[in-house]
Amino acid sequence: xxxxxxELRAALREGQDGGLDADAVIRHxxxxxxxxxxxxxxxxxxVIVVAGIGAGAAALAHHDGSGPAPAAQPPGRASVATPAPGxxxxxxxxxxxADPSQCPVRPERLMLPGGGGTGQFGGDGPLFTATVNSxxxxxxxxxxxxxxxxLTGDGAQSVADGLDAAVAVAxxxxxxSGPSAAGLVLRxxxxxxVVVTFSCAPDSNQATNGTAVRxxxxxxxxxxxxxxx
Amino acid sequence: MRDRAxxxxxFSTFVRAxxxxxxxxxxxxxxxxxxxxxxxxxxxxxxxxxWGRVDAPLAYTRRxxxxxxxxxxxxxWGGERPSEVIPETAVDDGSGRADDRxxxxxxxxxxxxxxxxxxxxxxxxxxxxxxxxxxxxxxxxTVKSTGSRALAKLRVQxxxx
Numbered sequence: 001x002x003x004x005x006x007e008l009r010a011a012l013r014e015g016q017d018g019g020l021d022a023d024a025v026i027r028h029x030x031x032x033x034x035x036x037x038x039x040x041x042x043x044x045x046x047v048i049v050v051a052g053i054g055a056g057a058a059a060l061a062h063h064d065g066s067g068p069a070p071a072a073q074p075p076g077r078a079s080v081a082t083p084a085p086g087x088x089x090x091x092x093x094x095x096x097x098a099d100p101s102q103c104p105v106r107p108e109r110l111m112l113p114g115g116g117g118t119g120q121f122g123g124d125g126p127l128f129t130a131t132v133n134s135x136x137x138x139x140x141x142x143x144x145x146x147x148x149x150x151l152t153g154d155g156a157q158s159v160a161d162g163l164d165a166a167v168a169v170a171x172x173x174x175x176x177s178g179p180s181a182a183g184l185v186l187r188x189x190x191x192x193x194v195v196v197t198f199s200c201a202p203d204s205n206q207a208t209n210g211t212a213v214r215x216x217x218x219x220x221x222x223x224x225x226x227x228x229x
Numbered sequence: 230m231r232d233r234a235x236x237x238x239x240f241s242t243f244v245r246a247x248x249x250x251x252x253x254x255x256x257x258x259x260x261x262x263x264x265x266x267x268x269x270x271x272x273x274x275x276x277x278x279x280w281g282r283v284d285a286p287l288a289y290t291r292r293x294x295x296x297x298x299x300x301x302x303x304x305x306w307g308g309e310r311p312s313e314v315i316p317e318t319a320v321d322d323g324s325g326r327a328d329d330r331x332x333x334x335x336x337x338x339x340x341x342x343x344x345x346x347x348x349x350x351x352x353x354x355x356x357x358x359x360x361x362x363x364x365x366x367x368x369x370x371t372v373k374s375t376g377s378r379a380l381a382k383l384r385v386q387x388x389x390x
Contacts, residue, residue: 005352008383011333012257012353020248020269022241028270029277 094155095222100146103138107183107195110210124168125212132160132188139226142181147226159186159220163194163207166214170206182227184219198227240280244273247287250354251294257349258298260338268298291354292364295346299365302342336386343367344379351376 135156139147151159163186184196186207196207196217202224207214251272255265272293276286283289337345343365350361351372362372 005380008333008348008380009352009355011331012337012349013253014334015256016249016253020244020252020273022244022248025244025270025273026237026240026277029274032274033278 094152096150096152098136098148098150100138100148102136103146103148103187104185104193105146107138107140107185107197108193110195110208123213126164127194127207127209127212127214128160128164128188128191130188130191132156132191134189135159136187137223137226138185138187139223140181140183140185141227141229149222149226156188159223160188162220163214163217166207166217168212168214170215184223184227202227236280240277243276243286247290248273251290254291254349254353255294255298257334257337257353258295258342258345268294268301271297288360288364291350292366295350295364296366299342299346332387333383336383339386340379340382344375344382347372347375348379348383 133153133156135151137149137151137159141147180198180200182198184198186194186196188194192209192211194207194209196205196219198205202219203216205215205217205219207217248269252265252269255268255272256262259265259268272290275293276283276290279289280286337348340348346365347361350356350364351358356364358369358372358376361376362369365372367375
């Protein structure tokens with residue numbers, strides 16, 4: 001036998017009988033859909049649980065200080081040190097290098113209120129009289145170039161708060177005397193400049209805007225680097 | 230709820246109109262009634278889940294049917310292979326033409342899965358070579374060569390009986 005195409009067609013068609021139960025197919029499809037949804041929900045639930053556990057572990061590690069080291073900051077961005085315990089006014093974020101040409105050529109010499117005596121009237125008033133959203137910090141060190149950073153947002157306000165929180169009365173006891181060659185000018189828009197002059201140690205300083213005065217402010221590392229040798 | 234009822238009604242109409250053809254095509258492809266039922270059920274389930282988003286339901290179901298079968302055939306490597314020695318011989322009871330058709334369908338099972346798919350689509354579903362190529366997602370030339378090779382095999386095998 002050598003089949004022609006017609007014979008092949010006839011052979012293939014033979015025996016075609018019976019239909020299908022559409023309702024059974026629909027029931028099967030609904031079951032399949034339910035099973036697929038359950039599978040999807042199970043998978044999604046597992047992913048969420050795993051992600052939650054991962055996030056929790058990461059948060060705990062970060063809280064314990066055993067987490068991974070923070071990624072390097074991009075160039076042109078000043079480093080922001082983690083605040084040491086007891087240090088106030090450390091900017092948390094929003095620090096970037098700034099153009100020193102915006103700074104005064106040298107820090108203005110401001111007279112201390114009442115001639116520098118302790119507890120003078122007005123000396124314990126705020127150094128910054130309004131909210132500080134932006135703060136230009138200019139560092140001076142001898143005849144070296146002026147270095148500047150711009151603080152914004154919470155970082156700027158944090159520095160202002162920390163400075164205002166410093167003591168308004170000169171601490172008693174032995175102090176190193178004699179001004180150092182370092183100085184810092186903090187310039188907030190619309191407010192008088194605050195000039196910080198250092199004595200022999202970074203934490204031995206006085207800050208004034210000509211009206212109020214603060215002593216021995218714990219300078220945040222990101223600003224301290226402006227006056228570092 | 231009403232949408233679902235309409236969808237089920239339309240789907241039932243489609244199954245009533247095409248179910249027997251699809252089941253027979255699956256039977257020709259698999260050579261086994263139970264596997265054919267499973268294959269059609271799987272294809273129609275996929276169709277039901279996509280109902281309303283498929284432009285040509287019959288063409289879609291045919292494509293799913295054939296590709297699912299070919300995928301399964303690849304996974305069952307060695308399950309069915311063409312053989313020079315035919316293990317079963319037809320018993321000649323003198324019924325002539327009907328036996329020839331049985332013989333042809335038995336020989337069809339000895340073809341490779343893709344050859345069988347081309348024969349079923351071309352000579353049972355009456356698709357053109359181009360439509361067969363589209364359904365199987367293979368080039369037109371491959372359909373032609375596969376089809377002529379399959380026919381040649383059938384003629385050789387049939388000539389021996």
